[in-house]
Amino acid sequence: MNNINTEIFKKIDNNRTKSHIDTSELIGLNSLLIYSKDIFGKNEEVDEYIKKVFNINFLPYVIRSRTLIFARVSKEIYYYDENQKNSVMKKMIQYFQGNLSDDTTIKKNNSEGKTNANENMKKWMRGLNNQNE
Numbered sequence: 001m002n003n004i005n006t007e008i009f010k011k012i013d014n015n016r017t018k019s020h021i022d023t024s025e026l027i028g029l030n031s032l033l034i035y036s037k038d039i040f041g042k043n044e045e046v047d048e049y050i051k052k053v054f055n056i057n058f059l060p061y062v063i064r065s066r067t068l069i070f071a072r073v074s075k076e077i078y079y080y081d082e083n084q085k086n087s088v089m090k091k092m093i094q095y096f097q098g099n100l101s102d103d104t105t106i107k108k109n110n111s112e113g114k115t116n117a118n119e120n121m122k123k124w125m126r127g128l129n130n131q132n133e
Helices: 003-017 023-035 043-054 066-078 082-099 117-132
Strands: none
Touching: 023 043, 023 066, 023 082, 043 066, 043 082
């Protein structure tokens, strides 16, 4: 499992004890999850996650685009009250404890010499952090 995925799961786990979950943090976590090809290799897997965690069913044309999926999910999250956000966070934790309890479920990129988008993003973020220090 790469470091970015580990960081995502740590953030989800850290929210387990919080009584107040920030809307932007919940939207951000879901954007990282939805767009990650390592966590969800196929859009159908994203659809399954959305159905289990958010109880939302999308039409097939929405499922073909992760951008559309994310737009619809973030719109829903934006209007959630505190109880709904807490409920979604609990469902997220349960989903990943049940489905991603071991590293074997995460898709690994075995091609040598190639970097995936997550690794490129991590390098870019490290570069930005070094410039700001």
